[in-house]
Amino acid sequence: MNTPTRISYREALREAHREALAKDPRVFLIGEDVGRYGGSYAVSKGLLEEFGPERIRDAPLSELGFVGAGIGAALGGMRPIVEVMTVNFSLLALDQIVNTAATLRHMSGGQFSVPVVIRMATGAGRQLAAQHSHSLEVWYAHVPGIKVLAPATIEDAHGMLSLALDDPDPTVIFEHALLYNLEGERPSSWPQIDIERAAVRRSGADVSLICYGGTLWKTLAAANTLASIGIEAEVIDLRVLRPLDEETILASVRRTHRAVVVDEGWKTCSLAAEIMALMAEQAFYDLDAPLSRVCSAEVPIPYAKHMEEAALPQPQRIVDSVKTMLGRG
Amino acid sequence: MSDTGFLPVKLPRELSLSLLRDMVRIRRFEEACAELYGQGKIRGFLHLYVGEEAVAVGTLHALNEQDSIVATYREHGHALVRGMSAESIMAEMFGKLEGCCRGRGGSMHLFDAATRFYGGNAIVGGGLPLAVGLALADKMQSIDRVTACFFGDGAVAEGAFHESLNLAALWQLPVLFLCENNRYGMGTAIERAESETDLSRKAASYRIPSERVDGMDVVAVYEAATAAAASVRSGEGPRFLELLTYRYRAHSMFDPDLYRDKAEIEAWKKRGPIHNLTNRLKAQGDLTEDDFPQLDADARAEVQRAVEFAEQGTLESTDDLLRYTLTEPAA
Numbered sequence: 288m289n290t291p292t293r294i295s296y297r298e299a300l301r302e303a304h305r306e307a308l309a310k311d312p313r314v315f316l317i318g319e320d321v322g323r324y325g326g327s328y329a330v331s332k333g334l335l336e337e338f339g340p341e342r343i344r345d346a347p348l349s350e351l352g353f354v355g356a357g358i359g360a361a362l363g364g365m366r367p368i369v370e371v372m373t374v375n376f377s378l379l380a381l382d383q384i385v386n387t388a389a390t391l392r393h394m395s396g397g398q399f400s401v402p403v404v405i406r407m408a409t410g411a412g413r414q415l416a417a418q419h420s421h422s423l424e425v426w427y428a429h430v431p432g433i434k435v436l437a438p439a440t441i442e443d444a445h446g447m448l449s450l451a452l453d454d455p456d457p458t459v460i461f462e463h464a465l466l467y468n469l470e471g472e473r474p475s476s477w478p479q480i481d482i483e484r485a486a487v488r489r490s491g492a493d494v495s496l497i498c499y500g501g502t503l504w505k506t507l508a509a510a511n512t513l514a515s516i517g518i519e520a521e522v523i524d525l526r527v528l529r530p531l532d533e534e535t536i537l538a539s540v541r542r543t544h545r546a547v548v549v550d551e552g553w554k555t556c557s558l559a560a561e562i563m564a565l566m567a568e569q570a571f572y573d574l575d576a577p578l579s580r581v582c583s584a585e586v587p588i589p590y591a592k593h594m595e596e597a598a599l600p601q602p603q604r605i606v607d608s609v610k611t612m613l614g615r616g
Numbered sequence: 617m618s619d620t621g622f623l624p625v626k627l628p629r630e631l632s633l634s635l636l637r638d639m640v641r642i643r644r645f646e647e648a649c650a651e652l653y654g655q656g657k658i659r660g661f662l663h664l665y666v667g668e669e670a671v672a673v674g675t676l677h678a679l680n681e682q683d684s685i686v687a688t689y690r691e692h693g694h695a696l697v698r699g700m701s702a703e704s705i706m707a708e709m710f711g712k713l714e715g716c717c718r719g720r721g722g723s724m725h726l727f728d729a730a731t732r733f734y735g736g737n738a739i740v741g742g743g744l745p746l747a748v749g750l751a752l753a754d755k756m757q758s759i760d761r762v763t764a765c766f767f768g769d770g771a772v773a774e775g776a777f778h779e780s781l782n783l784a785a786l787w788q789l790p791v792l793f794l795c796e797n798n799r800y801g802m803g804t805a806i807e808r809a810e811s812e813t814d815l816s817r818k819a820a821s822y823r824i825p826s827e828r829v830d831g832m833d834v835v836a837v838y839e840a841a842t843a844a845a846a847s848v849r850s851g852e853g854p855r856f857l858e859l860l861t862y863r864y865r866a867h868s869m870f871d872p873d874l875y876r877d878k879a880e881i882e883a884w885k886k887r888g889p890i891h892n893l894t895n896r897l898k899a900q901g902d903l904t905e906d907d908f909p910q911l912d913a914d915a916r917a918e919v920q921r922a923v924e925f926a927e928q929g930t931l932e933s934t935d936d937l938l939r940y941t942l943t944e945p946a947a
């Protein structure tokens with residue numbers, strides 16, 4: 288009998304890179320410290336030795352430059368994977384992503400396509416303070432012309448990359464920094480996934496908990512706590528932040544009649560706000576309670592551990608908001 | 617790499633000793649930080665300055681109290697030499713309310729208005745435009761002040777570097793650019809990051825008078841910085857110093873440091889800024905056998921007090937979480 292092997296989110300990503308690089312000579316990885324150093328989150332560790340410096344390409348600290356170069360290379364027929372250390376630094380490259388990658392197809396009347404994949408870490412939880420901890424997924428999810436993915440599971444970490452590479456349009460992939468060490472059983476073969484649909488990670492009839500990325504595991508923990516007091520929560524993992532899978536979200540809330548959105552972004556103008564607006568517009572008469580959300584506090588993320596914890600969505604806050612909603616508070 | 621082994625130190629003895637003292641203070645402080653990180657007292661990212669002490673010490677001694685400082689995330693030493701107390705820095709890293717930023721900033725974000733210490737910036741290159749702006753404000757208000765801006769060799773690849781140097785030169789602003797070239801930006805050696813590795817030439821291309829300085833020799837750093845600061849102060853526009861230095865330790869506590877040769881580290885250690893100055897001062901009779909142990913003991917005691925202070929510190933109430941985001945209405 289084969290003992291099941293374990294695999295981490297990080298290793299799943301690495302395996303996906305390895306497969307993509309082996310399969311398609313147009314694929315290459317570019318980013319700061321992806322080669323010699325092995326990647327700031329060690330995703331690309333060992334790939335330099337395997338694929339060489341042409342395809343595992345270390346870039347200087349030039350986010351605007353190398354992200355833009357990735358976009359240009361995609362335009363020119365390659366299939367670049369651009370790694371930006373964190374979403375915080377991606378702001379230096381925002382211009383190229385928003386003003387160039389997202390617009391070329393449209394501005395050219397459909398003549399050009401930019402099949403670039405841009406990966407970046409996001410999120411807080413490691414006491415890295417206000418310049419390294421933010422969740423700015425919604426900044427990208429706001430923009431027509433790009434796709435935004437947020438793998439929260441090992442299967443998605445592995446599967447989303449090749450689908451994003453196959454996609455003719457620019458794709459941004461957000462990897463929550465706390466997920467890299469997530470471990471699970473290595474599937475005997477990787478499941479078929481898509482990059483269109485949200486996933487129901489847990490079924491329940493009493494309330495829909497809608498989340499993505501790093502908040503999936505906190506939300507599942509909250510759902511377990513709720514189950515112990517007789518509340519069955521359905522947990523929806525968005526997976527794709529743009530375009531949103533409206534159907535899955537709406538179907539869930541029509542079943543449960545209640546919803547709490549969990550989002551590590553700041554509350555104001557958050558992805559949570561968009562999802563609530565969607566439900567208010569299209570499922571208003573199905574609702575039995577006002578919609579609710581658990582987001583990050585409206586403050587730059589503080590360094591001190593207890594303050595950081597207080598600023599972020601936590602399972603207890605999710606539980607509390609469900610209890611309040613159900614009049615069980 | 618020139619060997620400054622026994623070059624005479626032509627500085628007043630008190631000044632030489634004070635340069636030495638500050639380098640030792642940084643060294644002991646940083647060593648303590650590494651240990652405290654291992655104990656989980658300090659968290660987040662921690663970047664140590666061990667090996668690079670001569671740069672902060674030599675330059676900051678060349679500035680005066682009215683000047684402004686902009687630093688990076690590798691800035692404990694700068695904060696310390698600038699006059700912030702070891703207590704307030706250590707407490708900050710412990711995440712305590714008594715820290716210089718109430719525990720909001722941590723190691724990478726030390727700030728202190730009293731000493732005009734404008735951080736602590738963890739976005740590589742992020743401090744350069746800020747320094748240009750500070751200097752612009754001074755110039756527009758006819759304030760006689762130098763803004764000293766520290767940044768690494770890695771920052772030179774960022775657009776912010778080039779835009780900032782151009783603006784400072786174009787508007788003839790009183791900025792002293794201090795490039796701490798320790799040859800690596802995280803795991804990337806400068807040769808693999810820069811088409812032109814003589815970084816002072818980049819500044820020169822913006823018509824900023826620039827110079828390469830042995831950053832392991834605190835005396836050379838002090839002299840170059842004194843001359844450069846005087847020039848900036850006299851209204852001659854920005855200056856640029858490229859300080860050639862080396863970090864002995866990994867980039868951060870998360871870095872396994874696998875990208876450089878151990879022999880390279882050892883070679884640089886031989887030119888260590890502390891023993892370089894110690895040897896030279898001893899050779900010319902400016903440092904007695906007792907001086908160093910005394911100064912070292914003082915530094916250790918200062919760090920010890922800082923750790924005790926930080927241990928005893930308190931935690932900010934989470935009721936205050938939303939504070940300091942915008943101006944608060946006067947009570």
Ligand SMILES: Cc1ncc(C[n+]2csc(CCOP(=O)(O)OP(=O)(O)O)c2C)c(N)n1
Pocket residue numbers: 319348350372376379690738739740741767768769770771772796798800801802867
């Ligand atoms: C804009 C940006 N990109 C990437 C990083 C991640 N990062 C932090 S420090 C660093 C290396 C910087 O090297 P250098 O400027 O030479 O300074 P040193 O650490 O050597 O003092 C990198 C890549 C960052 N903090 N900010």
Ligand SMILES: [Mg+2]
Pocket residue numbers: 768769770796797798799800801802
């Ligand atoms: Mg460097």
